[in-house]
Amino acid sequence: MEGQNKKMIIRNCLVIRVLILFQIFSFFLLIIFPQIIQSEEEKSFTRQRSGQVIFTPHERSDSEPQQVHISLVGKDHMRVSWVTEDKNARSVVEYGTKQGGEYEAKAKGYHTSYNYFMYQSGKIHHVVIGPLKPNTNYFYRCGGLGPEFSFKTPPLNFPIEFVVVGDLGQTEWTTSTLKHVNSKDYDVFLLPGDLSYSDTQQPLWDSFGRLVEPYASRRPWMTTEGNHEIEILPVTEPTGFKAYNARWPNPHKESGSNSNLYYSFELAGTHIVMLGSYADFDDESEQYTWLVDDLAKVDRKKTPWVVVLLHAPWYNTNEAHQGEGESMRKSMEGLLYEARVDLVFAGHVHAYERFTRVYNNNEDPCGPMYVTIGDGGNREGLALSYKKPVSPLSLYREASFGHGRLRIVNETHAHWSWHRNNDNDAFVADGVWIQSLSSFKECWNTQHHNHVHHEEL
Numbered sequence: 531m532e533g534q535n536k537k538m539i540i541r542n543c544l545v546i547r548v549l550i551l552f553q554i555f556s557f558f559l560l561i562i563f564p565q566i567i568q569s570e571e572e573k574s575f576t577r578q579r580s581g582q583v584i585f586t587p588h589e590r591s592d593s594e595p596q597q598v599h600i601s602l603v604g605k606d607h608m609r610v611s612w613v614t615e616d617k618n619a620r621s622v623v624e625y626g627t628k629q630g631g632e633y634e635a636k637a638k639g640y641h642t643s644y645n646y647f648m649y650q651s652g653k654i655h656h657v658v659i660g661p662l663k664p665n666t667n668y669f670y671r672c673g674g675l676g677p678e679f680s681f682k683t684p685p686l687n688f689p690i691e692f693v694v695v696g697d698l699g700q701t702e703w704t705t706s707t708l709k710h711v712n713s714k715d716y717d718v719f720l721l722p723g724d725l726s727y728s729d730t731q732q733p734l735w736d737s738f739g740r741l742v743e744p745y746a747s748r749r750p751w752m753t754t755e756g757n758h759e760i761e762i763l764p765v766t767e768p769t770g771f772k773a774y775n776a777r778w779p780n781p782h783k784e785s786g787s788n789s790n791l792y793y794s795f796e797l798a799g800t801h802i803v804m805l806g807s808y809a810d811f812d813d814e815s816e817q818y819t820w821l822v823d824d825l826a827k828v829d830r831k832k833t834p835w836v837v838v839l840l841h842a843p844w845y846n847t848n849e850a851h852q853g854e855g856e857s858m859r860k861s862m863e864g865l866l867y868e869a870r871v872d873l874v875f876a877g878h879v880h881a882y883e884r885f886t887r888v889y890n891n892n893e894d895p896c897g898p899m900y901v902t903i904g905d906g907g908n909r910e911g912l913a914l915s916y917k918k919p920v921s922p923l924s925l926y927r928e929a930s931f932g933h934g935r936l937r938i939v940n941e942t943h944a945h946w947s948w949h950r951n952n953d954n955d956a957f958v959a960d961g962v963w964i965q966s967l968s969s970f971k972e973c974w975n976t977q978h979h980n981h982v983h984h985e986e987l
Protein backbone atom coordinates (compact mmCIF):
# COMPACT_ATOMS: atom_id res chain seq x y z
CA MET A 531 0.00 0.00 0.00
CA GLU A 532 2.77 2.38 1.04
CA GLY A 533 4.60 1.69 -2.23
CA GLN A 534 1.43 2.44 -4.19
CA ASN A 535 0.94 5.73 -2.31
CA LYS A 536 4.53 6.70 -3.05
CA LYS A 537 4.00 5.98 -6.76
CA MET A 538 0.80 8.07 -6.70
CA ILE A 539 2.59 11.01 -5.05
CA ILE A 540 5.49 10.81 -7.54
CA ARG A 541 3.03 10.68 -10.45
CA ASN A 542 1.06 13.68 -9.08
CA CYS A 543 4.28 15.66 -8.62
CA LEU A 544 5.24 14.88 -12.20
CA VAL A 545 1.85 16.04 -13.47
CA ILE A 546 2.14 19.31 -11.51
CA ARG A 547 5.67 19.90 -12.84
CA VAL A 548 4.54 19.30 -16.43
CA LEU A 549 1.62 21.72 -15.92
CA ILE A 550 3.90 24.40 -14.48
CA LEU A 551 6.36 23.96 -17.36
CA PHE A 552 3.47 24.22 -19.82
CA GLN A 553 2.26 27.35 -18.05
CA ILE A 554 5.71 29.01 -18.24
CA PHE A 555 6.07 27.95 -21.87
CA SER A 556 2.67 29.37 -22.88
CA PHE A 557 3.29 32.58 -20.91
CA PHE A 558 6.53 33.33 -22.76
CA LEU A 559 4.96 32.27 -26.03
CA LEU A 560 2.28 34.94 -25.45
CA ILE A 561 4.94 37.58 -24.81
CA ILE A 562 6.79 36.73 -28.01
CA PHE A 563 3.75 36.09 -30.22
CA PRO A 564 0.77 38.01 -28.77
CA GLN A 565 -1.14 37.43 -32.01
CA ILE A 566 -1.70 33.76 -31.07
CA ILE A 567 -4.47 34.84 -28.72
CA GLN A 568 -6.27 36.54 -31.61
CA SER A 569 -9.29 34.75 -32.94
CA GLU A 570 -9.50 33.42 -36.50
CA GLU A 571 -11.76 36.37 -37.37
CA GLU A 572 -9.10 38.81 -36.20
CA LYS A 573 -6.48 37.20 -38.42
CA SER A 574 -8.63 37.21 -41.53
CA PHE A 575 -8.59 40.96 -42.26
CA THR A 576 -5.84 43.52 -42.80
CA ARG A 577 -5.30 46.21 -40.22
CA GLN A 578 -3.36 49.41 -40.60
CA ARG A 579 -0.50 49.09 -38.14
CA SER A 580 -1.08 51.31 -35.15
CA GLY A 581 1.44 53.02 -32.94
CA GLN A 582 3.49 51.00 -30.49
CA VAL A 583 2.44 50.62 -26.85
CA ILE A 584 3.57 53.57 -24.74
CA PHE A 585 4.67 52.50 -21.26
CA THR A 586 3.83 55.22 -18.73
CA PRO A 587 6.40 55.02 -15.91
CA HIS A 588 5.77 55.34 -12.18
CA GLU A 589 7.31 58.64 -11.08
CA ARG A 590 5.93 59.13 -7.58
CA SER A 591 7.12 57.56 -4.33
CA ASP A 592 5.92 54.07 -3.28
CA SER A 593 3.52 55.46 -0.67
CA GLU A 594 2.00 58.12 -2.94
CA PRO A 595 -1.18 57.35 -4.89
CA GLN A 596 -0.90 56.48 -8.57
CA GLN A 597 -3.46 55.46 -11.21
CA VAL A 598 -6.18 57.59 -9.58
CA HIS A 599 -9.60 57.27 -11.20
CA ILE A 600 -13.19 57.92 -10.18
CA SER A 601 -16.54 56.30 -11.00
CA LEU A 602 -20.17 56.99 -10.11
CA VAL A 603 -21.87 55.11 -7.27
CA GLY A 604 -25.60 55.62 -6.71
CA LYS A 605 -27.17 59.00 -7.26
CA ASP A 606 -24.72 61.20 -5.33
CA HIS A 607 -21.59 59.22 -4.45
CA MET A 608 -18.27 58.70 -6.18
CA ARG A 609 -15.77 55.83 -5.88
CA VAL A 610 -12.14 56.96 -5.78
CA SER A 611 -9.69 54.22 -6.80
CA TRP A 612 -5.88 54.24 -6.76
CA VAL A 613 -2.82 52.05 -6.31
CA THR A 614 0.17 52.30 -3.97
CA GLU A 615 3.33 50.20 -3.96
CA ASP A 616 3.49 50.70 -0.19
CA LYS A 617 1.36 48.04 1.52
CA ASN A 618 0.94 50.24 4.63
CA ALA A 619 -0.68 53.12 2.73
CA ARG A 620 -4.15 53.95 4.09
CA SER A 621 -7.44 53.64 2.16
CA VAL A 622 -8.77 57.10 3.04
CA VAL A 623 -9.90 60.05 0.95
CA GLU A 624 -10.09 63.62 2.24
CA TYR A 625 -12.32 65.86 0.12
CA GLY A 626 -14.16 69.15 -0.03
CA THR A 627 -15.11 72.06 -2.22
CA LYS A 628 -12.11 74.20 -1.22
CA GLN A 629 -8.80 73.93 -2.99
CA GLY A 630 -5.49 73.61 -1.19
CA GLY A 631 -5.72 71.04 1.57
CA GLU A 632 -8.64 72.34 3.67
CA TYR A 633 -10.91 69.33 3.40
CA GLU A 634 -14.37 69.29 4.98
CA ALA A 635 -14.88 65.54 4.85
CA LYS A 636 -13.03 62.25 5.03
CA ALA A 637 -14.07 58.71 4.08
CA LYS A 638 -12.54 55.30 4.66
CA GLY A 639 -12.72 52.46 2.18
CA TYR A 640 -11.13 49.09 1.55
CA HIS A 641 -8.19 47.69 -0.37
CA THR A 642 -7.52 44.64 -2.45
CA SER A 643 -4.62 43.13 -4.39
CA TYR A 644 -4.10 40.15 -6.63
CA ASN A 645 -1.49 37.72 -7.95
CA TYR A 646 -1.35 36.86 -11.60
CA PHE A 647 1.18 34.20 -12.51
CA MET A 648 4.51 35.79 -11.40
CA TYR A 649 3.04 39.31 -10.96
CA GLN A 650 1.96 40.72 -7.61
CA SER A 651 -0.19 43.85 -7.80
CA GLY A 652 0.27 46.89 -5.60
CA LYS A 653 -2.29 47.79 -2.95
CA ILE A 654 -5.48 48.73 -4.84
CA HIS A 655 -7.61 51.17 -2.82
CA HIS A 656 -11.31 51.91 -3.29
CA VAL A 657 -13.09 54.58 -1.24
CA VAL A 658 -16.68 55.74 -1.79
CA ILE A 659 -17.21 59.41 -0.95
CA GLY A 660 -20.39 61.46 -0.63
CA PRO A 661 -23.14 62.54 -0.60
CA LEU A 662 -21.90 65.07 -3.13
CA LYS A 663 -23.65 68.09 -4.59
CA PRO A 664 -24.42 67.95 -8.33
CA ASN A 665 -22.49 70.02 -10.89
CA THR A 666 -19.88 70.97 -8.28
CA ASN A 667 -16.08 71.00 -8.25
CA TYR A 668 -14.50 68.90 -5.50
CA PHE A 669 -10.86 68.69 -4.45
CA TYR A 670 -9.45 65.50 -2.95
CA ARG A 671 -6.36 63.74 -1.71
CA CYS A 672 -5.84 59.98 -1.50
CA GLY A 673 -4.19 58.20 1.46
CA GLY A 674 -3.30 61.44 3.23
CA LEU A 675 -0.40 62.35 0.91
CA GLY A 676 0.60 63.02 -2.64
CA PRO A 677 -0.88 65.50 -5.10
CA GLU A 678 -4.32 67.07 -4.79
CA PHE A 679 -6.80 66.01 -7.46
CA SER A 680 -10.13 67.51 -8.46
CA PHE A 681 -13.30 66.45 -10.22
CA LYS A 682 -16.66 67.86 -11.19
CA THR A 683 -19.85 65.98 -10.36
CA PRO A 684 -22.41 65.52 -13.15
CA PRO A 685 -25.48 67.79 -13.30
CA LEU A 686 -28.78 66.73 -11.79
CA ASN A 687 -30.76 67.66 -14.91
CA PHE A 688 -30.29 68.15 -18.65
CA PRO A 689 -28.20 69.15 -20.47
CA ILE A 690 -25.59 66.47 -19.89
CA GLU A 691 -22.71 65.44 -22.12
CA PHE A 692 -21.22 61.95 -22.35
CA VAL A 693 -17.98 61.07 -24.09
CA VAL A 694 -18.01 57.57 -25.58
CA VAL A 695 -14.75 55.79 -26.48
CA GLY A 696 -14.19 52.07 -26.97
CA ASP A 697 -11.04 49.96 -27.37
CA LEU A 698 -8.76 52.61 -25.91
CA GLY A 699 -5.40 50.87 -25.39
CA GLN A 700 -2.21 52.83 -24.73
CA THR A 701 -0.51 54.07 -27.90
CA GLU A 702 0.14 57.53 -29.33
CA TRP A 703 -3.35 57.26 -30.85
CA THR A 704 -4.78 56.79 -27.36
CA THR A 705 -2.95 59.94 -26.27
CA SER A 706 -4.33 61.92 -29.21
CA THR A 707 -7.89 60.62 -28.57
CA LEU A 708 -7.68 61.65 -24.91
CA LYS A 709 -6.30 65.09 -25.82
CA HIS A 710 -9.24 65.62 -28.17
CA VAL A 711 -11.65 64.44 -25.48
CA ASN A 712 -10.15 66.89 -23.00
CA SER A 713 -10.25 69.86 -25.36
CA LYS A 714 -13.99 70.32 -24.72
CA ASP A 715 -15.72 69.86 -21.37
CA TYR A 716 -18.02 66.91 -20.69
CA ASP A 717 -19.61 65.21 -17.69
CA VAL A 718 -19.10 61.44 -17.84
CA PHE A 719 -16.77 59.15 -19.83
CA LEU A 720 -18.35 55.89 -21.09
CA LEU A 721 -16.09 53.02 -22.21
CA PRO A 722 -17.73 49.99 -23.87
CA GLY A 723 -14.85 47.58 -23.27
CA ASP A 724 -11.17 46.89 -24.04
CA LEU A 725 -9.28 49.22 -21.74
CA SER A 726 -5.56 48.56 -21.35
CA TYR A 727 -4.77 45.79 -23.89
CA SER A 728 -2.52 44.29 -21.23
CA ASP A 729 -3.32 40.82 -22.57
CA THR A 730 -1.87 39.03 -19.51
CA GLN A 731 1.12 41.44 -19.15
CA GLN A 732 -0.02 42.88 -15.81
CA PRO A 733 2.45 45.82 -15.58
CA LEU A 734 0.57 47.23 -18.59
CA TRP A 735 -2.54 47.59 -16.39
CA ASP A 736 -0.46 49.84 -14.09
CA SER A 737 0.89 51.74 -17.08
CA PHE A 738 -2.66 52.23 -18.43
CA GLY A 739 -3.81 53.51 -15.02
CA ARG A 740 -1.04 56.10 -15.05
CA LEU A 741 -1.73 57.11 -18.67
CA VAL A 742 -5.42 57.80 -18.04
CA GLU A 743 -5.07 59.34 -14.55
CA PRO A 744 -5.07 62.99 -15.73
CA TYR A 745 -8.49 62.33 -17.35
CA ALA A 746 -10.02 59.60 -15.19
CA SER A 747 -9.30 61.46 -11.93
CA ARG A 748 -11.23 64.53 -13.22
CA ARG A 749 -14.43 62.99 -14.63
CA PRO A 750 -16.14 59.69 -13.76
CA TRP A 751 -15.22 56.80 -16.05
CA MET A 752 -17.89 54.12 -16.41
CA THR A 753 -16.79 50.92 -18.15
CA THR A 754 -17.99 47.53 -19.23
CA GLU A 755 -15.75 44.60 -20.17
CA GLY A 756 -14.29 43.68 -23.56
CA ASN A 757 -12.50 40.53 -24.67
CA HIS A 758 -9.14 42.04 -23.69
CA GLU A 759 -10.29 42.13 -20.06
CA ILE A 760 -10.75 38.33 -19.95
CA GLU A 761 -7.06 37.32 -19.54
CA ILE A 762 -7.64 33.62 -18.93
CA LEU A 763 -4.47 31.50 -18.67
CA PRO A 764 -4.50 27.72 -18.74
CA VAL A 765 -4.35 26.12 -15.25
CA THR A 766 -3.43 29.18 -13.13
CA GLU A 767 -6.05 31.73 -14.27
CA PRO A 768 -9.13 29.75 -15.31
CA THR A 769 -11.89 32.26 -14.44
CA GLY A 770 -10.81 35.52 -16.06
CA PHE A 771 -11.37 39.26 -15.38
CA LYS A 772 -9.00 39.20 -12.38
CA ALA A 773 -7.25 42.53 -13.08
CA TYR A 774 -10.39 44.25 -14.44
CA ASN A 775 -12.53 43.31 -11.44
CA ALA A 776 -9.85 44.30 -8.91
CA ARG A 777 -8.97 47.62 -10.55
CA TRP A 778 -12.21 48.82 -12.19
CA PRO A 779 -15.12 47.91 -9.88
CA ASN A 780 -18.55 48.97 -11.12
CA PRO A 781 -21.59 49.94 -9.01
CA HIS A 782 -23.31 46.66 -9.90
CA LYS A 783 -24.80 45.91 -6.46
CA GLU A 784 -26.59 49.27 -6.52
CA SER A 785 -28.49 48.11 -9.62
CA GLY A 786 -29.28 44.62 -8.30
CA SER A 787 -26.61 42.88 -10.39
CA ASN A 788 -24.48 40.12 -8.85
CA SER A 789 -21.70 40.61 -11.37
CA ASN A 790 -19.15 43.35 -12.05
CA LEU A 791 -19.58 42.43 -15.74
CA TYR A 792 -23.05 44.06 -16.14
CA TYR A 793 -24.94 46.79 -14.29
CA SER A 794 -26.95 49.97 -14.78
CA PHE A 795 -26.96 53.48 -13.36
CA GLU A 796 -29.00 56.65 -13.68
CA LEU A 797 -28.11 60.29 -13.87
CA ALA A 798 -29.68 63.47 -15.20
CA GLY A 799 -32.73 61.86 -16.78
CA THR A 800 -30.74 59.04 -18.41
CA HIS A 801 -30.83 55.33 -17.62
CA ILE A 802 -27.60 53.67 -18.76
CA VAL A 803 -27.29 49.89 -19.06
CA MET A 804 -23.81 48.38 -19.26
CA LEU A 805 -24.21 44.88 -20.68
CA GLY A 806 -21.56 42.14 -20.55
CA SER A 807 -20.69 40.61 -23.92
CA TYR A 808 -18.50 38.08 -22.05
CA ALA A 809 -20.96 37.05 -19.34
CA ASP A 810 -23.71 34.50 -20.09
CA PHE A 811 -26.62 36.12 -21.91
CA ASP A 812 -28.98 33.29 -22.92
CA ASP A 813 -32.56 33.49 -21.67
CA GLU A 814 -31.77 31.33 -18.64
CA SER A 815 -28.74 33.36 -17.60
CA GLU A 816 -28.51 35.66 -14.58
CA GLN A 817 -27.68 38.57 -16.87
CA TYR A 818 -30.87 38.04 -18.89
CA THR A 819 -33.06 37.86 -15.76
CA TRP A 820 -31.36 40.93 -14.35
CA LEU A 821 -31.87 42.86 -17.62
CA VAL A 822 -35.60 42.01 -17.70
CA ASP A 823 -35.96 43.36 -14.12
CA ASP A 824 -33.77 46.39 -14.77
CA LEU A 825 -35.66 47.49 -17.88
CA ALA A 826 -39.01 46.89 -16.15
CA LYS A 827 -37.99 49.37 -13.42
CA VAL A 828 -37.22 52.17 -15.87
CA ASP A 829 -39.59 55.12 -15.48
CA ARG A 830 -39.47 57.13 -18.73
CA LYS A 831 -40.96 60.16 -16.97
CA LYS A 832 -37.93 60.21 -14.66
CA THR A 833 -35.38 58.98 -17.22
CA PRO A 834 -36.73 59.76 -20.72
CA TRP A 835 -33.46 58.46 -22.23
CA VAL A 836 -32.31 54.83 -22.14
CA VAL A 837 -28.83 54.06 -23.45
CA VAL A 838 -27.13 50.64 -23.65
CA LEU A 839 -23.42 49.90 -23.98
CA LEU A 840 -21.82 46.53 -24.78
CA HIS A 841 -18.61 45.36 -26.40
CA ALA A 842 -19.23 43.07 -29.41
CA PRO A 843 -21.60 44.91 -31.82
CA TRP A 844 -24.95 43.42 -32.82
CA TYR A 845 -24.94 45.37 -36.08
CA ASN A 846 -21.69 45.67 -37.98
CA THR A 847 -20.87 45.94 -41.69
CA ASN A 848 -17.10 45.84 -41.16
CA GLU A 849 -15.31 42.64 -42.20
CA ALA A 850 -13.80 42.49 -38.69
CA HIS A 851 -15.57 40.45 -36.00
CA GLN A 852 -18.51 39.56 -38.25
CA GLY A 853 -21.20 37.65 -36.37
CA GLU A 854 -19.48 37.77 -32.96
CA GLY A 855 -22.38 39.67 -31.36
CA GLU A 856 -25.05 37.65 -33.15
CA SER A 857 -26.00 35.15 -30.42
CA MET A 858 -26.29 37.96 -27.87
CA ARG A 859 -28.41 39.97 -30.32
CA LYS A 860 -30.72 37.00 -30.85
CA SER A 861 -31.11 36.56 -27.10
CA MET A 862 -31.54 40.16 -25.96
CA GLU A 863 -32.58 42.37 -28.87
CA GLY A 864 -36.29 41.81 -28.19
CA LEU A 865 -35.89 43.06 -24.60
CA LEU A 866 -34.21 46.27 -25.73
CA TYR A 867 -36.81 46.81 -28.45
CA GLU A 868 -39.78 46.28 -26.10
CA ALA A 869 -38.21 48.73 -23.64
CA ARG A 870 -37.80 51.30 -26.45
CA VAL A 871 -34.07 51.75 -25.81
CA ASP A 872 -32.86 54.89 -27.62
CA LEU A 873 -29.23 54.08 -28.37
CA VAL A 874 -26.86 51.11 -28.33
CA PHE A 875 -23.10 51.75 -28.33
CA ALA A 876 -20.59 48.98 -29.03
CA GLY A 877 -16.82 48.72 -29.40
CA HIS A 878 -14.67 45.77 -30.51
CA VAL A 879 -14.49 46.74 -34.20
CA HIS A 880 -11.71 49.31 -34.52
CA ALA A 881 -13.62 51.80 -36.63
CA TYR A 882 -16.64 54.08 -36.46
CA GLU A 883 -20.07 53.14 -37.80
CA ARG A 884 -23.52 54.67 -37.31
CA PHE A 885 -26.73 52.84 -38.17
CA THR A 886 -30.29 53.98 -38.49
CA ARG A 887 -32.90 52.77 -35.97
CA VAL A 888 -32.97 48.99 -36.30
CA TYR A 889 -34.88 45.99 -35.04
CA ASN A 890 -34.29 42.43 -36.23
CA ASN A 891 -32.16 43.53 -39.21
CA ASN A 892 -34.83 45.92 -40.50
CA GLU A 893 -35.14 49.67 -40.24
CA ASP A 894 -37.66 50.31 -37.48
CA PRO A 895 -38.67 53.77 -36.16
CA CYS A 896 -39.15 52.28 -32.65
CA GLY A 897 -35.82 50.45 -32.51
CA PRO A 898 -32.54 51.77 -31.04
CA MET A 899 -29.97 53.65 -33.11
CA TYR A 900 -26.78 51.53 -33.19
CA VAL A 901 -23.26 52.97 -33.11
CA THR A 902 -19.88 51.20 -33.20
CA ILE A 903 -17.23 53.33 -31.53
CA GLY A 904 -14.24 50.97 -31.15
CA ASP A 905 -11.78 53.50 -32.54
CA GLY A 906 -10.12 54.73 -29.34
CA GLY A 907 -6.56 53.98 -30.43
CA ASN A 908 -5.22 50.57 -29.40
CA ARG A 909 -2.08 48.78 -30.62
CA GLU A 910 -3.96 46.47 -33.01
CA GLY A 911 -4.69 49.26 -35.49
CA LEU A 912 -7.82 49.95 -37.51
CA ALA A 913 -10.32 47.58 -39.11
CA LEU A 914 -10.18 48.83 -42.70
CA SER A 915 -12.34 46.49 -44.79
CA TYR A 916 -16.08 46.93 -45.13
CA LYS A 917 -18.68 44.66 -46.64
CA LYS A 918 -20.01 45.65 -50.07
CA PRO A 919 -22.52 46.80 -51.16
CA VAL A 920 -23.26 49.17 -48.26
CA SER A 921 -26.23 47.99 -46.20
CA PRO A 922 -29.09 50.53 -46.25
CA LEU A 923 -29.06 50.26 -42.43
CA SER A 924 -25.53 51.66 -42.21
CA LEU A 925 -25.54 55.45 -42.58
CA TYR A 926 -21.90 56.38 -41.91
CA ARG A 927 -18.80 54.19 -41.65
CA GLU A 928 -15.16 55.06 -41.48
CA ALA A 929 -12.00 53.37 -40.21
CA SER A 930 -10.27 56.25 -38.38
CA PHE A 931 -9.39 56.83 -34.75
CA GLY A 932 -11.62 59.20 -32.82
CA HIS A 933 -14.20 59.64 -30.07
CA GLY A 934 -17.94 60.25 -29.77
CA ARG A 935 -20.03 62.72 -27.82
CA LEU A 936 -23.63 62.36 -26.77
CA ARG A 937 -25.05 65.68 -25.64
CA ILE A 938 -28.52 65.17 -24.22
CA VAL A 939 -30.08 68.61 -24.45
CA ASN A 940 -33.48 67.92 -22.90
CA GLU A 941 -36.19 65.24 -22.43
CA THR A 942 -36.73 64.88 -26.17
CA HIS A 943 -33.56 65.88 -28.05
CA ALA A 944 -29.91 64.84 -28.08
CA HIS A 945 -27.00 65.39 -30.43
CA TRP A 946 -24.56 62.61 -31.30
CA SER A 947 -21.24 63.53 -32.88
CA TRP A 948 -18.09 61.69 -33.92
CA HIS A 949 -14.72 63.48 -33.75
CA ARG A 950 -11.90 62.16 -35.90
CA ASN A 951 -8.43 62.49 -34.30
CA ASN A 952 -6.71 64.02 -37.29
CA ASP A 953 -9.17 66.91 -37.53
CA ASN A 954 -9.02 69.97 -35.38
CA ASP A 955 -11.02 69.74 -32.17
CA ALA A 956 -13.97 71.76 -33.42
CA PHE A 957 -14.52 69.63 -36.51
CA VAL A 958 -17.32 67.10 -36.31
CA ALA A 959 -16.84 64.34 -38.89
CA ASP A 960 -20.31 62.92 -38.31
CA GLY A 961 -23.22 64.41 -36.40
CA VAL A 962 -26.94 63.75 -36.04
CA TRP A 963 -29.86 64.94 -33.92
CA ILE A 964 -31.81 62.18 -32.18
CA GLN A 965 -35.25 62.28 -30.65
CA SER A 966 -35.98 60.17 -27.56
CA LEU A 967 -38.34 57.26 -28.18
CA SER A 968 -40.13 58.24 -24.95
CA SER A 969 -41.60 61.13 -26.96
CA PHE A 970 -42.67 58.95 -29.95
CA LYS A 971 -46.34 58.26 -29.17
CA GLU A 972 -46.71 55.83 -32.05
CA CYS A 973 -44.01 53.53 -30.63
CA TRP A 974 -45.78 53.15 -27.31
CA ASN A 975 -49.15 52.61 -28.99
CA THR A 976 -47.65 49.82 -31.08
CA GLN A 977 -46.24 48.18 -27.99
CA HIS A 978 -49.57 48.47 -26.21
CA HIS A 979 -51.27 47.01 -29.27
CA ASN A 980 -48.81 44.09 -29.34
CA HIS A 981 -49.31 43.50 -25.66
CA VAL A 982 -53.09 43.32 -26.00
CA HIS A 983 -52.66 41.04 -28.97
CA HIS A 984 -50.50 38.65 -26.91
CA GLU A 985 -53.07 38.56 -24.13
CA GLU A 986 -55.85 37.70 -26.56
CA LEU A 987 -53.77 34.79 -27.82
Ligand SMILES: [Fe+2]
Nearest residue numbers: 724756757878
Ligand atom coordinates in the same frame (compact mmCIF):
# COMPACT_ATOMS: atom_id res chain seq x y z
FE1 LIG B 1 -12.55 43.78 -28.43
